């Protein structure tokens with residue numbers, strides 16, 4: 201393929217797009233509830249630690265591989281490391297597909313909550329009322345499936361707009377809006393009586409609560425939240441021009457994502473404690489608790505609607521990177537046409553996503569390996585497949601294709617290069633492998 205590959209419009213455009221892939225439901229929907237399930241502060245510290253060490257290493261490896269190959273994961277591994285390694289590219293494509301099946305369900309909840317906020321259905325409810333609204337929404341056999349389909353339709357609209365005009369444009373304008381709104385909500389949340397208990401729970405680590413499963417969850421969440429281990433950053437790196445500096449770009453993406461998770465925790469957990477919700481309520485935590493804070497704001501109904509609209513945008517900029525990995529595989533490797541393959545991929549994702557959606561209602565008792573279908577998909581992808589992908593890419597670049605990584609980082613100091621090399625060769629594979637084995 202010699203036709204010029206599409207590129208980001210500017211380095212800022214790339215950072216925003218990569219941060220857009222990272223920042224999404226992970227930080228705002230997933231982080232508060234897994235932090236809540238895993239004792240708060242200690243989980244936060246572990247997450248930050250993994251993001252800055254393993255996360256940075258794997259992100260640099262992925263970006264370098266993608267930019268050097270100008271291909272998605274399958275092609276990049278095959279071209280630059282060896283055809284056997286393409287297996288990990290295929291695993292990435294499969295992981296992206298599996299994540300999308302449940303991610304899109306939660307994207308659908310966001311759409312559903314946007315509609316509820318606009319229609320005033322979320323205002324003036326008690327704690328029980330909010331629990332009940334969420335419970336009956338996600339257990340309905342039709343509504344969440346329908347919204348999941350709608351969410352995929354929105355994705356298709358963006359993806360078909362192409363790399364630059366689609367992804368970059370919405371990241372540039374709407375993501376900062378989400379940050380500003382979150383800060384506003386935090387300020388109000390912190391003024392509620394009892395809110396400080398939530399802040400203490402979130403920021404003061406209690407290491408007696410740390411078990412191996414906390415560590416596995418924190419590592420898995422670092423991968424999930426930074427969109428690592430399945431080739432999203434390989435694909436995005438492939439659209440990156442050769443002048444952009446990878447280290448500062450990666451640090452920006454990680455910094456923005458960690459900041460977003462911190463803000464989300466500070467926004468949700470104080471509300472949880474102030475109103476007496478259960479921090480271990482599970483996947484509904486953000487959806488159940490946030491409307492309580494909107495009720496305490498002037499024009500809360502509209503601020504709530506704005507919040508869910510911006511969350512929807514954040515979810516979209518992440519999900520399009522998942523779809524992009526799957527679609528660009530068929531485009532690059534099988535010469536398929538973007539429009540057709542995007543339609544086909546979204547259709548299959550829609551059908552496959554029906555199962556995790558129903559696992560909150562009709563199929564809540566279907567529990568392969570002791571987990572609901574939704575939980576199983578989430579656990580398997582975040583805590584097993586993404587970390588395995590991370591091991592693969594760091595071993596490839598640390599041991600087999602080191603010159604490629606080195607060539608992509610021409611301006612870094614010798615000590616940094618040594619650190620990254622040791623990180624790729626030893627630290628990342630051993631630390632990830634150790635946590636995974638211990639977890640099993």
Ligand code: PHE
Nearest residue numbers: 222224225226424425427518
């Ligand atoms: N990082 C995204 C989020 O936190 C999810 C995601 C995972 C996107 C893996 C792409 C790849 O919402």
